[in-house]
Amino acid sequence: MGKERISNGTDTMPPNGYIRRQASRQVSAELFDISCKVMLIGDSGVGKTCILVRFKDGAFLSGSFISTVGIDFRNKVVDVDGTKVKLQIWDTAGQERFRSVTHAYYRDAHALLLLYDVTNKASFDNIRAWLGEINEYAQEDVVIMLLGNKSDMGGERVIRIEDGERLAKEYGVAFMETSAKLGTNVDLAFMAVARDLKMKKTRKPTDPKFNVADYVNQEKKTGGCCSS
Numbered sequence: 001m002g003k004e005r006i007s008n009g010t011d012t013m014p015p016n017g018y019i020r021r022q023a024s025r026q027v028s029a030e031l032f033d034i035s036c037k038v039m040l041i042g043d044s045g046v047g048k049t050c051i052l053v054r055f056k057d058g059a060f061l062s063g064s065f066i067s068t069v070g071i072d073f074r075n076k077v078v079d080v081d082g083t084k085v086k087l088q089i090w091d092t093a094g095q096e097r098f099r100s101v102t103h104a105y106y107r108d109a110h111a112l113l114l115l116y117d118v119t120n121k122a123s124f125d126n127i128r129a130w131l132g133e134i135n136e137y138a139q140e141d142v143v144i145m146l147l148g149n150k151s152d153m154g155g156e157r158v159i160r161i162e163d164g165e166r167l168a169k170e171y172g173v174a175f176m177e178t179s180a181k182l183g184t185n186v187d188l189a190f191m192a193v194a195r196d197l198k199m200k201k202t203r204k205p206t207d208p209k210f211n212v213a214d215y216v217n218q219e220k221k222t223g224g225c226c227s228s
């Protein structure tokens with residue numbers, strides 16, 4: 001499984017299996033203290049693969065759209081206040097025909113990054129259905145982060161930031177707009193997940209509970225660790 005070409009493009013496109021080969025090459029000599037599984041989900045074309053590549057490689061996959069086939073993953077180890085957290089990031093296919101494959105992976109996910117495209121109303125309208133699937137297949141305490149991607153495409157935007165905020169509030173999940181193209185808030189989304197895991201593993205009963213949505217809002221306000 002990997003990426004398949006669904007439109008004619010240029011030589012700038014990565015070859016099929018790009019993500020999978022990259023993943024297997026880095027079977028990790030990197031040391032880590034704790035690890036977790038993060039899944040990227042959402043409609044086809046919202047930018048899941050681009051978000052992953054931006055976070056992992058600091059690059060943007062431009063050129064023609066190549067749709068993910070099935071599921072793929074890559075690892076990245078990040079430092080949260082001296083604790084090495086390995087994020088195993090699963091990039092799923094948004095296309096309907098792969099849904100039954102991806103559902104099977106929800107169960108042991110620590111966090112789900114649920115994406116829509118701010119220039120695509122259908123992808124936003126489908127978020128409720130995605131949340132229904134999460135409810136059905138994921139663990140009860142899974143961290144959910146709603147990401148309105150392609151925030152760089154101002155002129156073509158059809159979903160306002162307030163719409164995303166309202167929906168996230170209704171479901172009690174963290175929210176931010178991102179741009180895989182510019183890198184906006186991409187690190188913040190993954191670092192918030194890593195921090196949540198670290199807090200869950202190291203928290204003493206007397207410590208206050210860590211709330212990922214509050215953390216994200218605070219970081220957004222202050223410019224925080226990693227927004228750009």
Ligand SMILES: Nc1nc2c(ncn2[C@@H]2O[C@H](COP(=O)(O)OP(=O)(O)OP(=O)(O)O)[C@@H](O)[C@H]2O)c(=O)[nH]1
Pocket residue numbers: 042043044045046047048049050051061062063064065066067068069092093094095149150151152153178179180181182
């Ligand atoms: N302008 C802009 N384009 C983006 C951004 N993120 C992704 N794209 C473009 O959107 C298209 C789809 O991106 P992908 O990352 O392949 O989408 P996906 O969600 O992985 O799609 P599936 O694999 O079919 O589920 C590509 O042409 C990307 O270049 C972004 O932040 N800004």
